[in-house]
Amino acid sequence: MAFIFESDLKAFLFCLLQFVIAIVVSYSFSNYTNPEQRKLEKVAMLELKVEQTEKDIEQLRDLTRSLEGKYQNIESVHVPLVAFHVYNPLHTNLEVGQVIVYQTVPLNEGNGYDRKTGIFTTPVTGLYQFSAHICNQDNAMFVYAIVLEGETIALSTQRDMPSSCNTVNALTVASAGQQVSVQGVHMSKSYQVIENPHRKNSFNGVLLHRT
Incomplete structure (x- = not known):
């Protein structure tokens, strides 16, 4: 056990x-x-x-x-800031088709206006408004136009006695790089435009809408 x-x-x-x-x-x-x-x-x-x-x-x-x-x-x-305002034409005796060159440039936002040629070149494509204000000599018939790339987009005829001023306006769509100017179309005297302290010939433009 x-x-x-x-x-x-x-x-x-x-x-x-x-x-x-x-x-x-x-x-x-x-x-x-x-x-x-x-x-x-x-x-x-x-x-x-x-x-x-x-x-x-x-x-x-x-x-x-x-x-x-x-x-x-x-x-x-x-919409970029594009606007210009110019006055004081270099020449008051114009020929048919001659561009009016404005010498005084108080406003040129975007640098589209060329004071040497009187031509505004559109910097961008868009809707623009242009206006031209012209004062004619006493009893001088003067036809002028706002011209875009050779095409008249606004026109006025003046033959008032004594002299008077008139304004034309244009709304237009312009492509970038196109040229706009004010030109003489028809005239009856050697001196058609009058410029003095009481009469200012001018050309204006502004971009309203970029497209």
Whole structure:
């Protein structure tokens, strides 16, 4: 009986030792694998964050492109400041087809008017308004016109006694680079235009809408 009890005790102790060894090995293995698993999890989370960041960047790029398009549309309808006012004609005796050159230029926004030639060149395409104010000599018939690229867009005939002044206006769409001027069309005397402190011959233009 003592031998049997002793053998059973040995078997029990052996099983207990195996159980303790298993626990120790399991604990050691878990301590070894958990840091590695945590590293893998961190890498996976970083990859997800990178992927989300790339998506956010792409959305920002789309938004930037959209805003740039809207800005370009705003720029296309923006009306720049284009306006001029000139007076004091260089010559008062004109020939048929001669451009009236105005010497005094108090306003020339956009630099479209050339004081040497008397010609206004449109800087941008759009809707413009032009006006010309002419004072004729006493009993001198004078026909003058606002001319755009060789085409008359406004015209007036004067033959008053004593002298008088008259204004013509024109609304027109002009392309960038086109030329506008005031020209003599027909006259009955050598001196047709009068300029003095009480009479100012002038030429004006303004961009109303850019197209």
